[in-house]
Amino acid sequence: MGRPAKPLVVSADDRVQLESMARSQSLPAALSRRAQMILRMADGEPQTAIAHRYGVSRPTVTLWRTRYRERGIAGLHNELKPGRPRTTSDEKVAELVNTVLTRKPNGNTHWSRRTLAVETG
Known part of the structure; x- marks a missing residue:
């Protein structure tokens, strides 16, 4: 087993917004779950425990940790996927x-x- 990750640093403003997202009934469940994961990482919970709790792999938890560190809350949203451009205006x-x-x-x-x-x- 590798060394434990350092607790994720979350600003007070981000924490308020993440807590709201984590409780939200109107946001997509995946986005709410990502906010919950970030909050648990900020509280120092091990990534392996978070992965087990949410039924995802440890690399998935690491992905959302990295995306949050690099892009903030905006990084928790799904990225646009490539596809055929629209032909209808x-x-x-x-x-x-x-x-x-x-x-x-x-x-x-x-x-x-x-x-x-x-x-x-």
């Missing part, structure tokens, strides 16, 4: 939503992708 999306919510398709009770595409181009 915000204006077109708004037009489609408006059409679906305000009009009914001719001869049908619900919009399908095909009838919506024919209607809006």
Whole structure:
């Protein structure tokens, strides 16, 4: 077993925000759990015990410790993942939503992708 990690230093302002996040019912559970892990590390709890408590691996606990140290609370949020860029503009999306919510398709009770595409181009 390696040497124990030093307690994580958390500012008073961050602690207040992390405690709020840890108790939150409206945040995603993963984000709340990350805040709880950071608070436990700040209180000196060993990373192995934290990993066991939350059912994650020790490297996962280390990942969130490192992300918090480097980026603060913002580092606890999920990163954007790469993927195909959007091909539909915000204006077109708004037009489609408006059409679906305000009009009914001719001869049908619900919009399908095909009838919506024919209607809006």
